[in-house]
Amino acid sequence: MKLAVIGTGYVGLVSGTGFSELGNDVICVDKIKEKIEQLNNNQIPIYEPGLEELVRKNREAGRLSFTTDLKAAVKASDLVFIAVGTPESPSGAADLSYVYGVAEEIGEALDHKYKVIVVKSTVPVGTSEEVERRILMKNPDANIDVCSVPEFLREGSAVHDTFHPDRIVIGARTEKAANLLVELHSPLTDKIITTDPRSSEMIKYASNAFLATKISFINEMANICDAYEADIQAVAKGMGLDHRIGPKFLNAGIGYGGSCFPKDVKALKHLAEEKNYHSKILQAVINVNDKQSDRMIEHFDDIFGDKVEGLTVGMLGLAFKPNTDDMREAPSLKIIPKLLERGVHVKAYDPIARDNAQSLLPQEVKIVGSLTEAIQDVDALFLVTEWEEFLSLSPAELKALMKQQVVIDGRNAFDRDALKQEGFIYRGIGRK
Ligand code: UDX
Numbered sequence: 001m002k003l004a005v006i007g008t009g010y011v012g013l014v015s016g017t018g019f020s021e022l023g024n025d026v027i028c029v030d031k032i033k034e035k036i037e038q039l040n041n042n043q044i045p046i047y048e049p050g051l052e053e054l055v056r057k058n059r060e061a062g063r064l065s066f067t068t069d070l071k072a073a074v075k076a077s078d079l080v081f082i083a084v085g086t087p088e089s090p091s092g093a094a095d096l097s098y099v100y101g102v103a104e105e106i107g108e109a110l111d112h113k114y115k116v117i118v119v120k121s122t123v124p125v126g127t128s129e130e131v132e133r134r135i136l137m138k139n140p141d142a143n144i145d146v147c148s149v150p151e152f153l154r155e156g157s158a159v160h161d162t163f164h165p166d167r168i169v170i171g172a173r174t175e176k177a178a179n180l181l182v183e184l185h186s187p188l189t190d191k192i193i194t195t196d197p198r199s200s201e202m203i204k205y206a207s208n209a210f211l212a213t214k215i216s217f218i219n220e221m222a223n224i225c226d227a228y229e230a231d232i233q234a235v236a237k238g239m240g241l242d243h244r245i246g247p248k249f250l251n252a253g254i255g256y257g258g259s260c261f262p263k264d265v266k267a268l269k270h271l272a273e274e275k276n277y278h279s280k281i282l283q284a285v286i287n288v289n290d291k292q293s294d295r296m297i298e299h300f301d302d303i304f305g306d307k308v309e310g311l312t313v314g315m316l317g318l319a320f321k322p323n324t325d326d327m328r329e330a331p332s333l334k335i336i337p338k339l340l341e342r343g344v345h346v347k348a349y350d351p352i353a354r355d356n357a358q359s360l361l362p363q364e365v366k367i368v369g370s371l372t373e374a375i376q377d378v379d380a381l382f383l384v385t386e387w388e389e390f391l392s393l394s395p396a397e398l399k400a401l402m403k404q405q406v407v408i409d410g411r412n413a414f415d416r417d418a419l420k421q422e423g424f425i426y427r428g429i430g431r432k
Helices: 010-021 034-039 049-061 070-075 097-109 129-139 158-163 175-185 197-228 233-240 261-274 280-292 294-304 332-341 352-358 371-375 395-401 416-421
Strands: 002-006 025-029 064-067 078-082 113-119 144-148 168-171 192-195 312-316 343-350 380-383 404-407 424-425
Touching: 002 010, 002 070, 010 025, 010 049, 010 064, 010 078, 010 158, 034 064, 049 064, 049 158, 070 097, 078 175, 097 113, 097 129, 113 129, 113 175, 129 144, 129 197, 144 168, 144 175, 144 197, 168 175, 168 197, 168 280, 168 312, 175 192, 175 352, 192 197, 197 233, 197 261, 197 280, 197 294, 261 280, 280 294, 294 332, 294 380, 294 404, 294 424, 312 332, 312 371, 343 371, 380 416, 395 416, 416 424
Parallel strands: 002 025, 002 078, 025 064, 078 113, 113 144, 168 192, 312 343, 312 380, 380 404, 404 424
Antiparallel strands: none
16 A cells, blocks of 8 residues: 655654554655754664664665655555644644645645545544544545544564554544555454544554553552561562463653653543533542652652752663653753752763763763763662663672662562672662
8 A cells, every 4th residue: 555654753753664664665754854854864863673674674664754845645545644743732622734734735736636535643533523624624525534543563673563453543534535544454354443533543542551551550559668668579479370460561660750650640630621521530530640750869868867968879771761862851851950959969860861861961971881870989879760771780890880788679570689698778669
């Protein structure tokens, strides 16, 4: 099939490349010229394992191309995917200006040939219908169906997720469009559900909100565990063996970050409020998450008392999670200012997010170029992002480098017992 994918962010770039790998002809479009030039040189603007090879391979095979010319891409395609950003607006609502801007441009580019327009961006319920209205406003004779096919991929494993989806959700209002989209996605999985666009849009928000709820719930349990000296790791294991609960997304820590959960939970809450429904659960999920990264500071204050001024903390990890350079809503951005406020020196290391972090962090933070430098002579280590290379360090190696043996583990990822045996003061989240 011939596809145009508008927007070369995470969703557009990965899914466009994925569709080309399946044998389709894909034109990816972005209005940022430099990005398109980079992509045409096989340079990937984001860090995503496996993506560069896949882009190169499919470009060389002639199935994948990049352009700024939206109109030509739309004209050449049977299906047009809208995969532009829906950032958070000051009210918490999703900002749909990019989606609607693209819809209008698509409207101007359409002729009478039948095309399926697919909204892949995460959008409020009813947006696909509004997209259709705006396209028809520009071009009343357009022969289109507007559908919703949300994307569920995770950063850092986006390529894997594209080829191994848990499910594909197709929201379509006509059988013709639904059939075309089922055909396009059927090489990926047989777990395809078809529904109406509004339910499809809601499935995306409800899924992300549920996962965020799971995280805030286990974080709240961890905080209660801390107070009662129970161990959240054991609690989560015991809970997760119940099939109805499941073991995933029960890792207590310093809260969820990234480009989706924080924004989508707020957008769903806002959506409900527009219809005068005030969600108490979503508000609680947000409240717990806002406070969760403070747990590391509380442990730090508890260990060092009022003698924190002049101490040095080695911060391991800056990105919101491992295997990404994404700093959006990263807990490190909340933790670092609180340490600086206390007169603490901060040395930080992240294998990939270093450059992205530089402009976001106060100048006093020393971003170092190696893991050893981040550990050398520090009074305490803060594990903020659980990169695998951090976890391979032995307690003896840490001890040899550090000034004082204090580890505050915001991800419950270090071997607590091994560290304690080596004489470390260890604090996790819910593992006092
Ligand atoms: C998420 C969804 O998983 C994905 O389906 C959606 O399309 C986009 O949002 P992503 O933001 O890439 O993907 O990251 P994910 O791996 O889901 O983690 C989100 C956040 O939750 C991270 O900050 C992570 O550290 C945190 N998390 C996750 C926990 O704190 N505990 C867990 O048990 C799991």
